[in-house]
Amino acid sequence: MKKQIRFILTSVSILLSMFCGLENSYSLEENVKIEECSDLNCVRSHIDEINKGIVLLLAKRMQYVVQAGEIKLKNNIVTAYDKKRAELVVNNAEEFAKEKGLPSGFTKEIFQVIVDKSRDFEQIKMDKKSNLDKIKTKK
Numbered sequence: 001m002k003k004q005i006r007f008i009l010t011s012v013s014i015l016l017s018m019f020c021g022l023e024n025s026y027s028l029e030e031n032v033k034i035e036e037c038s039d040l041n042c043v044r045s046h047i048d049e050i051n052k053g054i055v056l057l058l059a060k061r062m063q064y065v066v067q068a069g070e071i072k073l074k075n076n077i078v079t080a081y082d083k084k085r086a087e088l089v090v091n092n093a094e095e096f097a098k099e100k101g102l103p104s105g106f107t108k109e110i111f112q113v114i115v116d117k118s119r120d121f122e123q124i125k126m127d128k129k130s131n132l133d134k135i136k137t138k139k
């Protein structure tokens with residue numbers, strides 16, 4: 001009987017470790033190919049270039065966010081925040097990042113900030129635009 005229990009416990013722990021290991025089954029190296037560097041300067045210059053790319057993409061993204069706000073105003077929506085969409089954006093990014101081998105939670109946290117700050121900027125732009133439009137219609 002004791003042997004049976006030990007067997008069951010061992011099997012369960014093996015299955016659990018296999019299951020938990022699934023999350024790390026995508027390795028970064030397999031997914032995203034990079035150039036090998038032999039010194040720190042080389043690595044840092046690649047990181048600097050990537051940082052510029054990230055900023056450029058964020059600037060592009062923000063322009064679309066502002067457009068979203070303009071479209072909302074045209075449809076008489078005055079609030080930038082869309083809970084359902086904001087959650088979907090964050091969860092999609094996290095899922096994709098996991099497939100690419102990034103550590104769990106890393107992307108979720110970053111995208112939560114991106115989506116929150118984007119919403120705030122969008123709201124400011126929307127408020128300004130609707131106030132301007134009000135002034136224009138009064139004239």
Ligand SMILES: O=C(O)C(=O)C[C@]1(C(=O)O)C=C[C@@H](O)C=C1
Pocket residue numbers: 065068069080081082083085086089114115118119122
């Ligand atoms: O999709 C929208 O409606 C947007 O305004 C864009 C965005 C985003 O940053 O992705 C920003 C604010 C909303 O809460 C949801 C999503």
